[in-house]
Structure formats: C-alpha cells, structure tokens
Amino acid sequence: MAVPCAAQTPDSGAAQTPDSGAAQTPDSGAAQTPSSGRIIRSLIEVRVTGPAQMQQLMAMDLDLAGCRAPLLAQRRVEVIGRPGDVQRLRAANLQHIVRVADLNAAHAAAVAQFPLSGEDTLTPPIGQGAMGGHYTLAQMEAILDAFHTNYPQLCSQRVSIGQSIEGRELWMVKISDNVGVDENEPEVYYDALHHAREPLSLSTTLLFMDELLDGYGIDPEATFLIDERELYFVPCVNPDGYEFNRINNPNGGGLWRKNRRNNGSGSFGVDLNRNYSTFWNAPNGGSSSSPNSETYRGTGPFSEPEIAVVEAFSASRQFVQVFSSHSYTDVLLRPWAYQTGDPANVAAYNVLGAFMVAENGIQHGRWGTLLYISSGTSVDHHHAARGSFSWTAELGRANEGGFWPVGPTIETIARRHQRMFRKAALTAGSAFVVDAMTVTEAVGGNGNFVVEPGETGEVVVSIDNVGMAAAPLTVELLAISPSLTLGTNLVSVGSVAAFGSGDNASMPLT
Numbered sequence: 001m002a003v004p005c006a007a008q009t010p011d012s013g014a015a016q017t018p019d020s021g022a023a024q025t026p027d028s029g030a031a032q033t034p035s036s037g038r039i040i041r042s043l044i045e046v047r048v049t050g051p052a053q054m055q056q057l058m059a060m061d062l063d064l065a066g067c068r069a070p071l072l073a074q075r076r077v078e079v080i081g082r083p084g085d086v087q088r089l090r091a092a093n094l095q096h097i098v099r100v101a102d103l104n105a106a107h108a109a110a111v112a113q114f115p116l117s118g119e120d121t122l123t124p125p126i127g128q129g130a131m132g133g134h135y136t137l138a139q140m141e142a143i144l145d146a147f148h149t150n151y152p153q154l155c156s157q158r159v160s161i162g163q164s165i166e167g168r169e170l171w172m173v174k175i176s177d178n179v180g181v182d183e184n185e186p187e188v189y190y191d192a193l194h195h196a197r198e199p200l201s202l203s204t205t206l207l208f209m210d211e212l213l214d215g216y217g218i219d220p221e222a223t224f225l226i227d228e229r230e231l232y233f234v235p236c237v238n239p240d241g242y243e244f245n246r247i248n249n250p251n252g253g254g255l256w257r258k259n260r261r262n263n264g265s266g267s268f269g270v271d272l273n274r275n276y277s278t279f280w281n282a283p284n285g286g287s288s289s290s291p292n293s294e295t296y297r298g299t300g301p302f303s304e305p306e307i308a309v310v311e312a313f314s315a316s317r318q319f320v321q322v323f324s325s326h327s328y329t330d331v332l333l334r335p336w337a338y339q340t341g342d343p344a345n346v347a348a349y350n351v352l353g354a355f356m357v358a359e360n361g362i363q364h365g366r367w368g369t370l371l372y373i374s375s376g377t378s379v380d381h382h383h384a385a386r387g388s389f390s391w392t393a394e395l396g397r398a399n400e401g402g403f404w405p406v407g408p409t410i411e412t413i414a415r416r417h418q419r420m421f422r423k424a425a426l427t428a429g430s431a432f433v434v435d436a437m438t439v440t441e442a443v444g445g446n447g448n449f450v451v452e453p454g455e456t457g458e459v460v461v462s463i464d465n466v467g468m469a470a471a472p473l474t475v476e477l478l479a480i481s482p483s484l485t486l487g488t489n490l491v492s493v494g495s496v497a498a499f500g501s502g503d504n505a506s507m508p509l510t
Contacts, residue, residue, distance in 0.1 A: 041255050042081035043100035043402070046089060049075065053094065058285075058372060060088060061293050063257075065328075065402070078398060080255060103402075104253045122210050126203055127410040132252025134199035134410065135206065137168075137242055140235055143206055144173050151213045154179055154226055161234065162309025165261050168239035170309055175212060175231045183230065186428035186469065189319040189388075190421075191234040191310070194273045194326065194378065195257045196241025197403045200395050201325035204414040205235050208421040225425045232317065237306055238272055252404045259304055263291035270298040273326075274374065276311070276381035277301030279338035286338055286375035297376050314382065320468060322382040322390045323424040328402050329371075329394035330362045332420065335383045337367035337374040337392075343383060348468070351499050352389060352427055355466045359419040367392065389427075389468060393420065431467030435501065442510065456487065458508035465496040473502055477509040486510070 043065075048054045054077070057064070063080035079085065081098070089096045100106050122143060129135035135143070147155040156179050160169035176185065190208075192201035212231075215222030225231070236242060238259055245254030258269025274280075274287035274297040281287075287297035302308045314322075334349045336342065343349070353364030363370060367379060382390035396405055396413045405413060423431075441449055442456040451457035461475050473493040479486055487510030496502040 039083060040101075041103045042086075042098050043103055043398075044079040044081040044085065044089070045097050045099050046077045046079055047075055047095040048077060056092065057094060060092065061288055061290065061295075062088075063294050064372070065398075103255065104249065108251060108253060122206060125411075126207050126414055127408060129199075129203070131199065131246055131250065132404060133406050134252055134404070135202055136246055137236060137239055140202060140206065141171065143210075144171060144235070147173065147175075147209060147213060151216070153177070154213055154216055155209075156180070161313040162305060164238070164240045164306050165259055165304065166240040168243070170234055170237065170239065170306060172232060172234050172313065173209075175209060175226060175233070176229065177227045185228060185230045186321075187230045187232065187317050187319050188321045188323065188425050188428045189232045189234075189314065189317070189382075190323050190325070190424070191237050191378075192325040193236040193238050193242055194324065195271075196238050196245050196259075197255050197257050198325075198327040199242075199252070200327040200403070200405060200410065200413060202235050203410055204395055204417055204421070205233065205325055207411075207414045208418060209233060211418065212422075221422065221426075225422065229425050229428055231425055232319070234310065234313070237310060240306075241269070252406070255403070257294050258296065259306055261298075261304065263296075265291075267291040269296065270304050271295045272304055272307055273378055274298070274376040275302065275304045275307045276376045276378055278376070278381035278384045280376040282338040282373075282375035284339055284373045284375070286373040295374075301376070310378075311381075314386070319382070319386070319388045321424055321428045322378070322388045323421070324378050324390075324392050326392055326394050328396035328398065328400070330360075330397050331370055331394045332357055332362060332364040333367040333370060333379060333392040333394065334365065335367065335380050335390060337371075337377045337380050339373065340366065340368040342366060348499050349389065351466055352468075355427065355431075355433070356391075356420045356423040360416050391424065393417065427467045429467050429469045430465055430471030430496070430498070432463050432465055432471075432473060432496070434461060435464045436462045442508075453483075456510055458510055460503060460505050460508050462501060462503040463493070463496070464501045465498060468498050470495050470497045470500075472496075475504050475509065 046057060048057060057077060062085060065078045065080045123146060127133045129139055144158040148157045154175060156174040158171040158173050161172045162170055190205055192205045212222045212226060216226050217223055240260040241256050241258060244260055245256050248254055258271050260268055261270050262268055271294060274295050280297060280301040288295045290296060298304055302311055332353055334353060357364050379390045379392045382388040395417055400409050400413060438460050439451060439457050441451050442458045445455040459477060463473060473496045475491050475493060477486060477489040489509060491504045491507045491509055493502040493504055
C-alpha cells in the first residue's frame with residue numbers, strides 16, 4: 001500500500017492521460033504550475049484531536065500517507081496533498097501545516113545531492129538504478145535474467161503469470177535448490193509494487209534475492225533457506241503504474257499509486273490492494289467506490305487483471321507464508337485489515353511477528369489498529385482464502401525520503417530489513433532458537449556452584465520453535481577450547497510442536 005494511511009494520488013509529473021485524482025479547484029498549498037501543467041503534490045501534516053476527527057479525516061478521502069503508531073500517538077497524520085486539499089482541510093476546521101510544498105521538486109533536489117553508491121552484486125548496485133537511484137521495470141527484468149544466468153540451478157527463468165491491463169507481463173521467478181523440481185518443501189510467496197509509487201519495495205526484494213543466491217554454499221543460513229524452502233517472487237504487481245511514473249518522472253518522485261485502468265470520464269486507476277475478494281466491500285469501509293479515489297476498489301472483486309493473475313497463481317501453489325512489501329512507515333502488519341479484531345491464530349502471529357522484527361525493531365501487529373481500516377487487501381485475502389500466514393511490510397520512514405528515498409538511504413533501508421525478509425522464509429518450516437541455557441556443577445563437585453577444572457558441568461538448553469511446522473530436535477554440545485572434555489554431547493529432545501518449546505532437562509549435556 002503506499003504509505004500506511006493509504007489513499008493515493010495520481011502522478012505529480014506531466015501526465016500523458018487525464019489525472020484521475022486531480023481536483024480542479026485552485027489551492028494555495030498545492031498549486032498547479034501553469035507553465036508545465038504539472039500537478040503539484042505537497043506533504044501536509046494534519047493534527048487530529050481524537051477518534052472523531054480521525055474518522056472525519058478518513059471520510060474526506062484524502063491521500064493519507066502516514067498514520068503509523070508513532071504519528072497517531074501524537075495525533076498527527078501525513079497527507080499527500082492534491083489541488084484543493086488545503087482548502088478542504090481549512091473548511092473542515094482541521095488543524096494542518098504544509099511541510100513540503102512541492103514533493104516532486106524536493107525529490108529532484110535530493111537526487112542531485114547524493115552520488116550513487118552500492119556494495120552488493122546487483123547490476124546496477126542497489127541505489128544506482130536509473131530512476132533517481134531506483135530500478136526501472138526494464139532494469140528489474142535484466143536483474144531477474146542475470147539471477148538465472150548466474151545461478152541456473154537455483155533461480156528459474158522469469159515466467160509470466162499473466163498480463164496487466166495494458167498488456168505488460170507480471171514476471172515470476174522461483175528460488176530453490178533443484179529449482180526445476182516441485183519438491184515437498186514449505187512454499188513462501190514474496191511480492192512488491194502493488195502500488196506504483198513504492199519503488200523501495202522492489203529494491204529491498206531484489207537485494208534479498210541477490211544475497212540468498214550470492215550466499216549459497218557460503219552463508220549457512222542462505223544455503224539452508226534455498227535447500228529447505230521453495231521461494232516464489234513477483235517483484236512488480238503493478239507494471240503499468242510503475243511505468244507511468246517512470247515516463248512522467250524519469251528521475252523518480254512520481255506519485256501515481258493505482259494501476260492504469262481507464263474508468264471513463266477522465267478517471268484512471270484501481271487500487272490493486274483493495275481489489276481482492278476477501279472483505280472487498282466490508283461493512284466498516286476501508287476502500288472507495290469512487291473512481292477518483294486513491295483507494296478505489298474497482299467494479300468488483302478481482303476486476304483487475306493484475307490481481308486476478310496473482311490470485312490464480314497463488315491458488316495453484318500451497319503458500320504457507322505470504323510476504324508483501326510496501327512503503328513507507330516501518331511497520332509489519334498482519335490480519336485483520338478490514339476490522340480491529342484478530343484472527344483465531346493471533347497468538348501464532350504474535351510469536352512470528354516478534355521474531356521477524358527482532359533486528360530492525362519496528363512495530364508489528366494488526367493492520368486495522370496500527371494503521372486504519374482497509375478492505376479487499378492481500379493481507380486479509382491470503383490468510384482467509386487459503387490459511388497462509390500473511391504479512392504486509394511497510395519499509396522506510398517519512399524522514400528518510402518517504403516513497404522515494406535517494407542516494408545511500410535506499411541501501412540503508414533495504415539492508416535494515418533483510419533479516420525480516422529472511423525470517424519470513426525461515427519460519428515457513430520449523431525454526432529453532434535458543435531461549436535459555438544453564439550450566440550447573442554436577443554431583444561430585446565441591447559444591448561451590450562453579451564448574452572448575454576436573455569437575456563436570458551439566459548443560460540444559462531451552463529451545464523455542466518459532467516456526468510453523470513441528471520437527472524433531474537434537475541438541476549438540478561443541479567444545480570451543482581443547483581444555484574441555486565432552487561427555488554427553490548429543491541429546492535428542494524429540495518432536496517440538498510449531499510455536500512450542502523443548503529442553504533437555506531430563507538428559508543434560510555434560
């Protein structure tokens with residue numbers, strides 16, 4: 001979804017077709033430049049007094065770009081302003097301030113300040129894409145081709161799972177050992193760019209794929225994930241909208257969110273992350289029936305070919321985990337989005353979420369509470385339709401460049417979240433982590449509770465299975481000093497249930 005408070009706006013550049021979200025009312029805070037015809041987008045901060053004003057703001061169908069918990073705690077909401085929005089906020093008596101008068105101009109100035117850099121094996125390196133440091137659709141295709149060329153046994157050729165409304169392919173690749181064989185391994189699905197103005201979701205996904213492939217046979221965890229999982233990637237769900245941004249803003253900064261369906265009457269685009277069938281027209285709202293809205297849900301569930309082909313592909317597989325990347329807000333979201341309640345397996349979601357964000361430190365939790373009510377989303381659909389554990393990750397922050405970070409910041413954000421991406425694959429099967437370990441003086445020692453030379457120590461380890469599959473667990477003790485002599489150094493704990501724990505208290509290692 002483009003930022004978390006997601007409504008979206010059309011492109012800030014010189015559109016080739018009528019702009020679906022462009023109000024024609026003049027506005028002092030988000031003016032239109034007569035010389036170029038460019039519709040200027042601004043960043044507006046709105047202060048709300050409480051839930052009632054928040055509902056009032058939501059009802060105005062604005063492009064709510066940032067309403068993550070830290071902002072909401074201060075009752076602040078970030079709005080991507082369109083012509084007329086400042087006047088509308090003023091008329092509604094909502095306190096507001098224009099933080100950035102022209103987002104596109106601010107982005108262009110930021111791009112000019114930073115030299116390109118990158119240290120990965122992607123070509124071009126992350127942060128050095130042709131669109132203001134971000135990858136274009138053509139560069140993404142070339143990178144996917146290079147993955148297969150360089151790692152043909154591990155990465156499939158890109159395969160089209162179907163076409164967009166303008167006839168562009170939605171490309172999929174699979175990463176696994178024995179990549180051409182459908183093995184009995186946990187399947188995980190990753191996608192990005194439901195929303196066209198979120199290129200960071202693409203960069204972070206490609207970096208994840210690159211580091212897995214480059215680390216195979218060298219990095220034990222990357223090797224394990226490729227050997228023991230089947231990972232499927234659709235890095236661009238919305239190729240038409242993404243190309244529209246590139247054409248109109250070749251150096252990045254385009255703010256088009258939706259796909260490029262011609263809705264008639266000069267309106268374009270459907271919000272692809274409001275077009276899934278699950279709770280498509282939920283009673284609590286969360287999408288719009290207006291074609292001019294940035295959260296327009298379309299004429300019916302799966303009305304958009306992009307989402308119809310994602311659904312057909314997902315239905316053909318058995319994804320135990322689904323991980324969809326968006327920007328910005330630095331939060332990890334789970335069901336439900338359509339309401340503020342929880343699914344029946346919320347306890348398992350909470351275990352997984354806490355594990356997945358342990359390194360990046362971002363918040364995790366229910367979409368409908370951490371953000372706002374949203375209907376027809378992928379996170380609810382993949383969970384409800386097939387029982388997948390389903391996540392939406394919002395990457396980056398407003399102070400890091402919002403939708404279009406520049407320079408080294410692209411790489412910084414992408415690397416910050418790599419552990420989370422890996423853990424989405426790791427937890428698709430069994431995933432063991434040490435919870436606690438105790439070393440005690442065995443019977444026969446001098447009783448001072450310290451293991452000294454000549455005495456025997458007993459080691460008891462408590463281990464949690466934070467993965468979604470039960471598996472047998474064996475604990476092995478290794479000596480890291482030649483002065484240590486191992487006694488019982490290998491113990492079978494038995495099968496540990498998904499999200500369960502086990503220990504070797506009945507048979508300590510010595």
